[in-house]
Amino acid sequence: MLDFVQMLGHNSLKFTRRLGGSFCFLCASLLRWPRWRRSFPLLIEQIYFIGVYSLLIIIISAAFIGMVLALQGHNTLEKFSASSQLGQLLALSVIRELGPVICALLFAGRAGSAIAAEIGLMQTTEQLASMEMMGVDPLWRIISPRFWAGFYVMPLLVLIFDMVAILGGYLISVDWLALDAGTFWSNMQSSVDFYTDVVNSVLKGLAFGFVVTWVSVYQGYYAPPNAEGISHATTRAVVYSSVFVLGLDLILTAVMLGGW
Amino acid sequence: MRVKPHIEIMVGFLLLLSIVALSFLAFKVSGLKSYVNKPETYLVHAEFDDIGNLKERASIRLAGVRIGQVVKIHLNPETFRADVVMAIYRKNNLPIDSSLRILTEGLLGTNYLALTPGYSDQSLKEGARIEETHSAMILENLIGQLLYRFKDDDKKDQKKHSKIEHKVVIS
Numbered sequence: 001m002l003d004f005v006q007m008l009g010h011n012s013l014k015f016t017r018r019l020g021g022s023f024c025f026l027c028a029s030l031l032r033w034p035r036w037r038r039s040f041p042l043l044i045e046q047i048y049f050i051g052v053y054s055l056l057i058i059i060i061s062a063a064f065i066g067m068v069l070a071l072q073g074h075n076t077l078e079k080f081s082a083s084s085q086l087g088q089l090l091a092l093s094v095i096r097e098l099g100p101v102i103c104a105l106l107f108a109g110r111a112g113s114a115i116a117a118e119i120g121l122m123q124t125t126e127q128l129a130s131m132e133m134m135g136v137d138p139l140w141r142i143i144s145p146r147f148w149a150g151f152y153v154m155p156l157l158v159l160i161f162d163m164v165a166i167l168g169g170y171l172i173s174v175d176w177l178a179l180d181a182g183t184f185w186s187n188m189q190s191s192v193d194f195y196t197d198v199v200n201s202v203l204k205g206l207a208f209g210f211v212v213t214w215v216s217v218y219q220g221y222y223a224p225p226n227a228e229g230i231s232h233a234t235t236r237a238v239v240y241s242s243v244f245v246l247g248l249d250l251i252l253t254a255v256m257l258g259g260w
Numbered sequence: 261m262r263v264k265p266h267i268e269i270m271v272g273f274l275l276l277l278s279i280v281a282l283s284f285l286a287f288k289v290s291g292l293k294s295y296v297n298k299p300e301t302y303l304v305h306a307e308f309d310d311i312g313n314l315k316e317r318a319s320i321r322l323a324g325v326r327i328g329q330v331v332k333i334h335l336n337p338e339t340f341r342a343d344v345v346m347a348i349y350r351k352n353n354l355p356i357d358s359s360l361r362i363l364t365e366g367l368l369g370t371n372y373l374a375l376t377p378g379y380s381d382q383s384l385k386e387g388a389r390i391e392e393t394h395s396a397m398i399l400e401n402l403i404g405q406l407l408y409r410f411k412d413d414d415k416k417d418q419k420k421h422s423k424i425e426h427k428v429v430i431s
Contacts, residue, residue, distance in 0.1 A: 041262070041263045044263050044267060044268060044271055045263055045267060047271050047274070048267040048270055048271050051271070051274050052270045052271065052273075052274050055274060055277075091289050095285070095289070153274075155278075156274060156275070156277075156278035156281075157278075159278045159281040159282050159285065160277055160278055160281045162281065162285055162289075163280070163281035163284045163285060164281075166284075166285075166289060185288065188289055188291075189288075189289065189290065189291030190291070190317075190319075190370070192289050192290040192291070193290060194285075194286055194290040194292045197290065198282075198285045198286065198289070198290055
């Protein structure tokens with residue numbers, strides 16, 4: 001009995017310490033005087049590696065998701081002879097939910113794991129330590145650009161995902177299912193609001209980008225310095241950031257729909 | 261430190277693509293263009309007993325053509341009726357004795373306001389009030405009335421039958 005209580009206390013203390021540690025880590029890597037001239041090229045490079053490399057998978061999966069959604073939605077809406085509302089269903093579900101969430105999950109799988117593995121390997125081969133010896137702060141040189149790049153790229157990817165998914169759905173519903181293009185767009189326009197739907201989608205993208213890169217960078221930086229540690233760190237980066245994204249999505253949706 | 265040019269080109273391409281996506285979502289998907297070249301409108305009030313499911317931004321139509329939209333809906337605290345504020349495009353000159361009905365697009369569609377023009381020579385001005393309004397058809401009420409009518413018919417039938425029986429008995 002007492003062992004169980006002790007285990008509980010031990011684990012909760014460990015959890016709290018890691019939470020505090022990751023927050024201090026975040027503050028240390030972000031709250032520093034920006035040196036624009038020197039850090040801007042690093043940022044561009046990271047945007048390239050994180051954003052442009054994720055672009056292809058985002059576009060392909062968005063097109064397929066939009067198409068599948070149009071087919072499924074048409075199948076169900078047809079039972080109520082309401083298939084003219086397909087554009088509305090497609091746009092609202094993509095912009096409000098699927099866009100940010102699936103984009104974040106793909107981003108965690110594509111970019112988050114890469115960040116964690118890269119930083120973990122740097123830590124293992126003591127590149128970060130030697131950088132510190134040379135008087136270069138690894139938090140500034142390595143961590144901070146990756147973090148900002150993820151934070152900056154994620155909303156852009158969400159926007160592109162939304163557009164491609166809606167165009168894919170349009171292709172299926174107008175060219176294949178022979179719905180009227182005019183009703184498709186006008187029903188969509190009458191139901192989607194720019195400020196409450198599109199802006200919220202971008203805000204969700206910002207929040208998810210923040211969470212995914214924070215988790216991945218932290219897992220990579222504190223990976224145990226061996227091969228097994230790196231593999232665990234990459235797995236944990238993907239798993240934790242997916243879980244956090246889905247949980248945060250529930251909270252954000254409740255706030256945005258309920259108007260807390 | 262210089263960044264390689266192809267990296268910069270690809271990052272610029274990403275940025276451009278996302279700007280295209282944003283403008284697509286803004287203008288094509290959410291119909292923001294009505295904010296850009298906003299047509300000139302004038303505001304007109306109308307009071308309804310019951311507005312059903314009418315929402316703000318619902319369209320106002322004359323003969324099926326969109327002539328404006330609902331701007332605001334609130335309760336008039338003195339008359340306990342719904343006060344609907346509408347913005348009507350300025351190019352439309354409407355008679356002052358026009359009337360409004362709340363109709364539904366299809367069976368499950370959204371509500372809109374249908375305007376029936378009157379015969380007066382005077383036209384509606386900024387801040388005018390449309391007096392003649394018909395409240396929304398509410399399906400539950402309609403079903404209720406229908407059932408009531410059926411019951412009445414049943415009773416009448418029964419009375420008729422009983423009278424006939426009486427007559428038969430008397431004769």
